[in-house]
Amino acid sequence: MATYDLGDGVPLEHEVRNVDQALTSATVTLGLTRPDGTTFPAPTVTSPSTGIYRATPIPDVTGTWAGVWSTSGAVVSVTPFAFTVGNPGPLAYTDVTTVKAAMGKTTADDRDDLIQQAISAASRWIDGRTGRRFYADTAATARTFLVSGRSACVGTDQVIYVDDIAALTGLAVATGTTGSYVTATGWEAGPDNALVYGRPLTEIRASAGWLPAYGRVQVTARWGFPSVPDQIVQAATLLAARFYRRKDSPNGVIGSADWGVIRVSRTDPDVEALIQPFVVPVIA
Template structure:
């Protein structure tokens, strides 16, 4: 299911084909229901070419939206669909046109939804595989980190490891315990030159004694990565194309008249190589 940011236009498209599978015009309508079940005002529908109908509603609520295209006249049909809205919505790391080009598909057809679903699935799998996400929050939010087990010394500096911070603009740091925090000063973010290399800040440093022996550090920031790395975008493209093609090998076996039958490998070594530098190491 595709996910969009709250307040952004959602590109909806519907094709009308007759019994001979030829694009044809008809009377078309679209109905949208909000996540709470209420009906959303009908968006304007355009007809840019024969049999192609488009609408771009702007959702006003977070959650799963349910809709349906209905066709009457020359063709009678009802086609349901759904999409999710977040604030922000999780970002996809590859664009639909690029994945379609990689698949050798250059025109719009009824498989676009399947390709978009594969892109979203690939993006979220990369997030889970790496233990992080590669897009930034729209607004700053607070997260807390325990001092014990999360901090260490690097020379004379005391360092606490934090989640990925996309930008230092608007960052605030406080120390204390739940319900009672005091603003901290004199801290620096690291690693050095993170912004120059397009990477996030993952640590806060200061002179010895900056952190208390116990308690927590509360950091308010825009979390995530400043931009999607090229390697992640390429990995998503490869993985999305792989996911889409799996519809042709539901049992994990792919056949060809030229080279016979082959089992689909469990992993793609190129995808693994692309994302490997971004995986957060864990201790079992």
């Protein structure tokens, strides 16, 4: 069974053949059912050539989907099929080849599996240290934010601060209370030009008074960073190399022919300097 990432188009194709097994034209429709049993809106079916029918639906939930090609006219048939939709795992901010080059080791005797583990650990450490992640969701999902404590007045605008938003595509805003939201209009996302400079959107703003003082805002968006900044790639590479080398100093010390036993430092100042501009400030 084929597996696709959530938010990606699923390339589906169906052939219609007559009794002589020659491609032939017919009336073809495609039906899709979500994993929870609900019906997905009928996708558009195109025919690039005689007897070939295609559709590229974009699934909106994960799980195993059921589909059926229905053919009528010159040929009558029903062809069921299935596919799986998954949510991609967290992104690694560097790769094995880059880390090996940074260590000056490109031979086959290096343990690629251990390097990959170090890369994963370094990437998630950076997420935790900065308080954000540097990759974007593949599909828009809804999050709710309590207005109290997250909003401020800036000039004549009222602003609510939200999590990192990676793109304008799919962005929607609703206000109200849990279970009762009304689509909001007349708002803007900011800061201005954030996406142009590779930074995420973190504000939803409109004229003062559009937000209830103690209500909530529901924001549907692709959350995360638009793309991985160069500083984060470099920090992940340095940190992954450091983590990989720690296998040679499990007790926190490493031996040197010139300097004797040396204690491994707890932090890398270069890594800290690279990630510092991206740390989300915390107000106590």
